[in-house]
Amino acid sequence: MLQQTQVSRVLDFYDRFITRFPDLATLASARESQVVSQWRGLGYYARARNLHALARRVVREEAHVYGGSLPDSPDALRVLPGVGAYTAGAVASFAYEKRAALVDTNVARVLQRVFAPHLHPKRGRDLRHLWAIAEAVLPRTGRAAWTHNQALMELGALVCTAREKRCGRCPVRVMCASTEDLDRGSR
Numbered sequence: 001m002l003q004q005t006q007v008s009r010v011l012d013f014y015d016r017f018i019t020r021f022p023d024l025a026t027l028a029s030a031r032e033s034q035v036v037s038q039w040r041g042l043g044y045y046a047r048a049r050n051l052h053a054l055a056r057r058v059v060r061e062e063a064h065v066y067g068g069s070l071p072d073s074p075d076a077l078r079v080l081p082g083v084g085a086y087t088a089g090a091v092a093s094f095a096y097e098k099r100a101a102l103v104d105t106n107v108a109r110v111l112q113r114v115f116a117p118h119l120h121p122k123r124g125r126d127l128r129h130l131w132a133i134a135e136a137v138l139p140r141t142g143r144a145a146w147t148h149n150q151a152l153m154e155l156g157a158l159v160c161t162a163r164e165k166r167c168g169r170c171p172v173r174v175m176c177a178s179t180e181d182l183d184r185g186s187r
């Protein structure tokens with residue numbers, strides 16, 4: 001739901017959707033039109049159709065492969081409908097505590113500013129480079145990677161934003177290649 005959509009707009013829809021479809025089995029047993037109907041007003045309806053197709057595949061069509069649950073590795077998640085690299089990494093890391101990288105717009109900006117100011121996250125080749133950096137800086141354990149990924153996303157959302165770099169209160173300013181904190185050497 002959060003793809004292309006702000007959290008404040010999603011909250012009401014999310015609660016209603018989860019109440020109506022509390023698990024994958026319930027979602028899989030619904031008709032596509034019922035799922036899209038619960039999504040009405042949120043836009044980008046391909047997301048609803050993909051989610052429904054994903055539930056059907058995991059619970060019904062390929063239940064012998066998935067056993068009714070989402071897989072826990074990014075590679076296995078990537079083959080499911082509507083699941084891109086970011087979503088696969090997020091589910092593997094946040095739901096299963098696997099050691100998986102994830103790069104959304106905020107994370108790409110933080111990694112670019114800290115490690116590689118010469119890169120442009122909107123260029124495909126440069127984004128692949130940022131994914132490689134995200135993999136390289138992952139902590140060793142899945143649990144630590146969970147915290148690390150949450151922290152990176154929070155940093156991009158609250159401190160190192162698209163509009164403003166709040167370098168003076170940034171916890172990674174001593175290692176950042178783009179800091180605007182002129183006094184960083186003394187901190």
Ligand code: SF4
Pocket residue numbers: 110113114159160161165166167170171172173174176177178179180
């Ligand atoms: S030091 Fe500044 S530019 Fe670097 S990550 Fe922090 S807020 Fe962003």
